[in-house]
Amino acid sequence: MTALWSSAECRSEHCASCAGERPFEQPGCADGHEPGECPEWACVSCGHAILLGSAQTARPVRLLATV
Incomplete structure (x- = not known):
């Protein structure tokens, strides 16, 4: 995928x-x-x-119980 930036709000991409x-x-x-x-x-x-x-992913946190 080609990306030619011209500004933060405008860029050139391949359009399907x-x-x-x-x-x-x-x-x-x-x-x-x-x-x-x-x-x-x-x-x-x-x-x-x-x-x-x-993509931002959230991983579940698992707490291990130690006795």
């Missing part, structure tokens, strides 16, 4: 719907992410949405 390299922008985030931190991106040409970023 357009079948080519297109500019992607971040729409307004309803989840409260700061600009440039939201994983949601939308193709400027067709609106195809993608999620980019690393």
Whole structure:
């Protein structure tokens, strides 16, 4: 996947719907992410949405009882 950054809110990515390299922008985030931190991106040409970023996982903590 190619990523040519031009700003925190705009980047170039391959769009599956357009079948080519297109500019992607971040729409307004309803989840409260700061600009440039939201994983949601939308193709400027067709609106195809993608999620980019690393997944955050929560591991359950298991306490061992010692006697």
